Amino acid sequence: MTARSKEDLWHLESGIDVSHxxxxxxxxxNVARVSWPKxxxxxxxxxxxxxxxxxxxxxxxxxxxxxxxxxxxxxSEIDRSSTIPPLLGxxxxxxxxxxxxxxxxxxxxxxxxxxxxxxxxLFRRLQTCFAxxxxxxxxxxxxxxxxxxxNTKMSGKVIFELVEWFLALRSRFIDPKxxxxxxxxxxxxxxxxxxxxxxxxxxxxxxxxxxxxxEELQSRQGFQARKHLKNNLVVDDTDQVVNLLEQxxxxxxxxxxxxxVVDNAxxxxxxxxxxxxxxxxGNFTDKIVLHGKKFPWYVSDATQNDFDTVLSSLSSxxxxxxxxxxxxxxxxxxxxxSLIRSYLCSNPPRLTFTADPFWTTAHPFAxxxxxxxxxxxxxxxxxxxxxxxxxxxxxxxAGGRWPADTPFEVAIxxxxxxxxxxxxxxxxKGDTCVGLRKGQVEEIDPAGKGEWTRNGQFGVISFFDGKxxxx
Ligand SMILES: O=P(O)(O)OC[C@@]1(O)O[C@H](CO)[C@@H](O)[C@@H]1O
Numbered sequence: 001m002t003a004r005s006k007e008d009l010w011h012l013e014s015g016i017d018v019s020h021x022x023x024x025x026x027x028x029x030n031v032a033r034v035s036w037p038k039x040x041x042x043x044x045x046x047x048x049x050x051x052x053x054x055x056x057x058x059x060x061x062x063x064x065x066x067x068x069x070x071x072x073x074x075x076s077e078i079d080r081s082s083t084i085p086p087l088l089g090x091x092x093x094x095x096x097x098x099x100x101x102x103x104x105x106x107x108x109x110x111x112x113x114x115x116x117x118x119x120x121x122l123f124r125r126l127q128t129c130f131a132x133x134x135x136x137x138x139x140x141x142x143x144x145x146x147x148x149x150x151n152t153k154m155s156g157k158v159i160f161e162l163v164e165w166f167l168a169l170r171s172r173f174i175d176p177k178x179x180x181x182x183x184x185x186x187x188x189x190x191x192x193x194x195x196x197x198x199x200x201x202x203x204x205x206x207x208x209x210x211x212x213x214x215e216e217l218q219s220r221q222g223f224q225a226r227k228h229l230k231n232n233l234v235v236d237d238t239d240q241v242v243n244l245l246e247q248x249x250x251x252x253x254x255x256x257x258x259x260x261v262v263d264n265a266x267x268x269x270x271x272x273x274x275x276x277x278x279x280x281x282g283n284f285t286d287k288i289v290l291h292g293k294k295f296p297w298y299v300s301d302a303t304q305n306d307f308d309t310v311l312s313s314l315s316s317x318x319x320x321x322x323x324x325x326x327x328x329x330x331x332x333x334x335x336x337x338s339l340i341r342s343y344l345c346s347n348p349p350r351l352t353f354t355a356d357p358f359w360t361t362a363h364p365f366a367x368x369x370x371x372x373x374x375x376x377x378x379x380x381x382x383x384x385x386x387x388x389x390x391x392x393x394x395x396x397x398a399g400g401r402w403p404a405d406t407p408f409e410v411a412i413x414x415x416x417x418x419x420x421x422x423x424x425x426x427x428x429k430g431d432t433c434v435g436l437r438k439g440q441v442e443e444i445d446p447a448g449k450g451e452w453t454r455n456g457q458f459g460v461i462s463f464f465d466g467k468x469x470x471x
Contacts, residue, residue, distance in 0.1 A: 016400035019115040019431045026401070027431050027454050028115030032078070036110070036122055039299065040075045043126060046143045047071065063133040070129045078122075081111035087124060090131040094361050097371060098124055101362060116391075116399035120362035127295045127360075142296045148265045148306055149320075152313055155267040156321035162197065163314075163336045166274045169193075174282050187282065188242050194275045195238055195461055199425040200229050201271030202263055202389045203456050229459065234428075234444060234452075235408070235435040237463035241384075241423055244465070248383045249284045256285045259382045261359065262292055263389030265306035272388065273310070273340055280343055280350055285383065287350050288343075294355040298391060307353045311337060364398035366414040379420055386423045393426035393460075401432050404453075408435040408462045420466045427459045428452065435462050 017023075021032035051064045077084075083106075086099040098121060102108070105117065130138045142148075152159075173186050248256055258279060262272050276288050292302045302310075313320040314337035317330065343351035358372035365387075368376040379385050387396060397411040409416050411434040433453045445452045452458050 016398075016402055018399040019394075019401060020113070021110065021115055021118060022112035026115065027429075028119075031115065031119070032111050032113075036078050036119070037075060039122070040071060040078065040126075042147075042299075043143050044068065044071050044075065046146065049146075050141070050143075060135050060137050063135055063138050067129045067133070067138065071126075074125060074129075078110045081109045083107050083109050084113060084118065084121065087121070088128055088132060090128045092131070092357065094124070094357050095128075097361055097363065114399060116364070116394055117362045120360075123297050124360065124362075127297075131295070142303065142305060144296050144299050145305070148300055149309060151300065152266040152310065153320060153322075155270075156317075159267060159270050159313075160317075160321075160330060160332065162271065162274060163332050166277065167332055167335060170278070170281060174278075187246070190278065191242050191245060192238050194278050195241065195425060196230060196233075198268075198271045198275045198388070199427065199459050199461060201268035202425070202427045202459075203229075229457070232458045233461060234433060234440065234458050235460040235462050237423075237461050240463045240465070241461070244384065244421070244463075245279070245284045249282070252283070255287070257287045257289065257382045258285045258384045258386065259289045259291060259379055260386045261388060261392055262290050262302050263392065264300040265302040265310065266300065268388070269302050269306065269310050270314075273336075276351060277336070277339055277343075281339070287348075287352075289378070289382070290351070290353045291359060292353055292355045293360055294357050295360060297360050304353060304355060311340065314340070363395070365392075365395045366398060366412070366418075368415075369418070376418070380418070382421070384421045384423055386425060388425055390426055390429040393424050394430050394432075396422065396424060397432065397434060402434045404433055404436040404441045405438050406434045409464050411435075412464060416464070416466055418466060419468070422462075422464045422466065424460065424462045426462075427456045429454060429456050433458070433460060435460065 019026045019028045021028040054061045087095050089095050130141050314333045317333040356375045402411045
């Protein structure tokens with residue numbers, strides 16, 4: 001990694017401004033002053049709840065108290081906007097990369113630093129507070145597990161609605177024995193719906209909505225909401241994606257693989273699993289690899305434990321969706337679970353869940369070859385890599401504040417030449433959105449308020465094919 005000068009602080013390798021917490025015009029300005037303190041306070045509250053059931057005078061208790069002190073210290077650092085200190089080692093190989101980059105950015109403070117780096121640092125720092133303890137109890141502790149489970153429970157009705165819809169779709173379009181479908185046009189319609197379901201499933205991440213009522217959550221996730229949101233797609237490359245999938249579907253003579261870099265647990269993960277199930281049972285690919293996070297990240301990002309929790313909520317809905325009456329007795333969710341399980345347990349597995357440490361670094365994705373060579377190779381071997389959510393999108397475009405009419409392939413910089421096929425399904429919750437027509441921003445936002453890139457109401461389905469075309 002090349003060292004950057006102080007003057008380059010707001011710039012990237014590409015020379016474009018990045019979202020920055022010292023810049024009042026950036027969403028990061030408020031995120032740093034409002035959201036980050038709130039996140040740490042929530043962690044402190046959750047820790048207090050956990051500590052209330054831990055016995056006094058035990059090692060776990062003493063370590064819990066030490067975590068508490070470190071979190072208070074972190075909270076006060078953010079409030080006072082102190083200089084950001086290097087991360088303490090917790091055995092993770094990624095710590096060096098974080099500290100190396102901090103060195104090149106120095107001196108930076110919480111309220112005056114690049115958004116992407118500092119927010120990732122914050123979540124990595126929280127993890128060090130737990131992972132540095134001797135006891136497995138804290139090393140493995142997920143401070144947001146309860147919130148993630150509560151979110152899944154609240155989403156029971158829409159999860160049920162979605163799975164029922166999928167099962168009906170499957171019986172209509174796909175012969176489960178040979179994956180055939182009558183018409184290409186049928187797949188087009190189905191894939192369009194599935195991409196949008198997976199896309200808008202991202203609207204309600206827990207970080208944006210630290211407290212939300214069940215009614216509000218369901219209104220954001222339900223079918224009516226999605227129909228309305230369909231008009232809010234500002235970039236829509238669905239046709240190119242469908243064409244690619246149809247092409248890959250025909251290439252049964254070779255091993256085909258699709259990778260999905262998933263985002264949030266709960267409803268969003270189930271909306272991704274519906275897409276997964278369709279692609280596998282429709283024989284669009286032989287295998288799907290889901291990439292989750294190695295440790296709790298951005299409040300609601302999916303870890304292996306969250307994946308397992310989602311599977312158990314499908315297999316035993318009665319135990320999870322207790323507030324939804326008859327829903328718990330429905331056989332749809334267990335039917336869907338059996339289908340997913342059959343892909344996980346087939347030999348070789350057609351579906352896997354993995355968590356590479358690269359996804360919890362602060363690196364823009366163009367640094368994949370330098371920092372995660374094997375992962376990079378595996379993504380190159382895939383027919384398509386789908387990136388879910390806002391942070392993944394920001395990492396694709398390196399956190400740059402690109403003008404909206406910048407072509408996606410320009411904003412992804414060096415990723416353009418890395419032999420990757422990239423699809424991003426993102427609801428806009430940042431400063432920037434690229435790939436729009438000239439004049440389109442004025443149509444979306446006539447008053448020029450700029451909220452449309454931030455409020456999660458607009459989304460993109462952006463595709464870039466970086467694989468060489470066959471002659
Ligand atoms: O990657 P996701 O889950 O879509 O969204 C995460 C995120 O973009 O949402 C927050 C609210 O704006 C940001 O602080 C944060 O980076």
